[in-house]
Amino acid sequence: MEKRQELYKGKAKTVYATDDPAYLIMHYRDDVSAFDGVKLAKLDKKGETNNKINAYVMAKLSAAGVATHFVRLLNERESLVKAMKMIPVECVVRNVCAGSMAKRYGIAEGTRLPEPIFEFFLKSDALHDPLVNDDHIRVLGWASVDEIAQMKTLTHRVNAVLKPLFADAGIDLVDYKLEFGHPVADPDGPLVLGDEFTPDGCRLWDAKTGEKLDKDRFRRDLGSVIEHYREVGSRIGAPL
Numbered sequence: 277m278e279k280r281q282e283l284y285k286g287k288a289k290t291v292y293a294t295d296d297p298a299y300l301i302m303h304y305r306d307d308v309s310a311f312d313g314v315k316l317a318k319l320d321k322k323g324e325t326n327n328k329i330n331a332y333v334m335a336k337l338s339a340a341g342v343a344t345h346f347v348r349l350l351n352e353r354e355s356l357v358k359a360m361k362m363i364p365v366e367c368v369v370r371n372v373c374a375g376s377m378a379k380r381y382g383i384a385e386g387t388r389l390p391e392p393i394f395e396f397f398l399k400s401d402a403l404h405d406p407l408v409n410d411d412h413i414r415v416l417g418w419a420s421v422d423e424i425a426q427m428k429t430l431t432h433r434v435n436a437v438l439k440p441l442f443a444d445a446g447i448d449l450v451d452y453k454l455e456f457g458h459p460v461a462d463p464d465g466p467l468v469l470g471d472e473f474t475p476d477g478c479r480l481w482d483a484k485t486g487e488k489l490d491k492d493r494f495r496r497d498l499g500s501v502i503e504h505y506r507e508v509g510s511r512i513g514a515p516l
């Protein structure tokens with residue numbers, strides 16, 4: 277697979293074309309951002325740490341029967357993925373109340389939820405990713421009824437795999453964000469998990485001490501961000 281031109285530079289990853297239009301290369305940079313790109317920094321080793329954690333988690337999901345765009349690790353900072361047409365919404369699942377949900381409803385961070393709560397957000401930094409419901413998504417044409425149902429089912433299946441995976445490592449999987457799309461090579465087929473699963477897009481708390489092991493360390497200036505990301509990786513068994 278030959279690396280070609282840069283296609284898109286996001287906040288933490290750069291996407292490159294390959295000689296096959298069905299595949300892309302995702303390059304994980306050391307950049308970190310928060311608050312819709314307002315707070316920015318570079319963290320040494322973040323790119324390779326997230327590339328390897330993502331590869332490990334995606335392989336676990338794939339082994340459990342959840343289709344993902346991940347193909348294989350290429351090198352320290354790059355992975356080969358299927359080219360996808362993404363649905364422009366973010367799927368969030370919450371096992372414990374935190375972050376925007378805690379603020380929105382005035383519920384204490386750390387409140388356990390009797391069952392997981394699913395939320396959709398529109399993917400738009402300019403609009404600060406507003407919460408949207410099924411009707412907004414369907415009527416405004418961002419996804420079909422069937423795609424909405426698939427995003428919910430797949431997200432709950434991901435939760436059923438990842439909650440125990442982190443629990444076995446002594447980590448509470450509090451919440452996380454997923455994005456789905458259709459592979460360009462199979463535009464009418466089922467939705468496939470895209471983007472990434474790394475400590476940048478989830479909340480992970482040490483099950484005993486409650487210590488934060490995720491991007492809240494950066495958002496809230498708690499320090500030692502990548503040391504904690506790497507601890508997550510080693511505790512779940514990801515080769516770093």
Ligand code: UDP
Binds near residue numbers: 479
């Ligand atoms: N999240 C994300 N990208 C976003 C918004 C949220 O990865 O654009 C993740 C976030 O890291 C957390 C979960 O989704 O694990 C829920 O985020 P929340 O709605 O609480 O928003 P926050 O205030 O943390 O951005």
